[in-house]
Amino acid sequence: MTAARPALLTAAAALALAAGHGGAQAPKDKGDPPLPNEAQVMQVKLKRAQAVLEALAKEDFKTLDESATSLLAISKAAAFLRAYKTEEYEFQARVFQKSAATLAAKAGEKSLDGATLAYLDMTRSCVACHAHFRGRKRD
Numbered sequence: 001m002t003a004a005r006p007a008l009l010t011a012a013a014a015l016a017l018a019a020g021h022g023g024a025q026a027p028k029d030k031g032d033p034p035l036p037n038e039a040q041v042m043q044v045k046l047k048r049a050q051a052v053l054e055a056l057a058k059e060d061f062k063t064l065d066e067s068a069t070s071l072l073a074i075s076k077a078a079a080f081l082r083a084y085k086t087e088e089y090e091f092q093a094r095v096f097q098k099s100a101a102t103l104a105a106k107a108g109e110k111s112l113d114g115a116t117l118a119y120l121d122m123t124r125s126c127v128a129c130h131a132h133f134r135g136r137k138r139d
């Protein structure tokens with residue numbers, strides 16, 4: 001129980017950070033600690049992922065790096081929000097984090113092709129993880 005607290009605070013911080021750039025809503029609470037829920041985290045992820053696509057199209061490596069780094073932080077933090085985890089979730093979360101890290105590195109090297117490939121890997125993990133959970137919400 002106590003171990004979860006710093007992780008949740010990190011999640012809130014990562015979300016606030018990401019929302020600051022993307023204009024997503026601040027988490028609204030209904031009680032307890034004002035923490036983002038998973039749907040809110042995902043909305044921010046979507047905004048950041050869209051920003052990555054735009055940055056790729058414009059060859060804007062600075063925004064690419066920032067967006068990928070933000071996605072990585074959000075994903076690491078969000079992993080602790082899950083009440084129910086499966087092996088497949090953990091796997092896809094790792095694929096996601098690895099491709100976000102690669103994306104940031106490739107943006108740093110100004111490698112447009114490398115960044116594009118990492119973006120595709122990341123997008124594949126979005127789709128794969130959602131497909132895994134579809135039809136199996138909240139058990």
Ligand code: HEC
Binds near residue numbers: 092
């Ligand atoms: C490791 C698993 C995983 C990965 C990777 C992942 N998601 Fe999700 N996503 C989920 C789960 C689980 C839900 C369902 C959350 C809920 O409704 O409680 C979800 C829901 C969503 C939603 C719907 C939120 C809503 O408003 O109901 C969006 C949008 C979304 N994800 C975007 C993304 C994008 C974009 C990416 C990739 C950049 C991504 N997700 C990567 C697990 C993942």
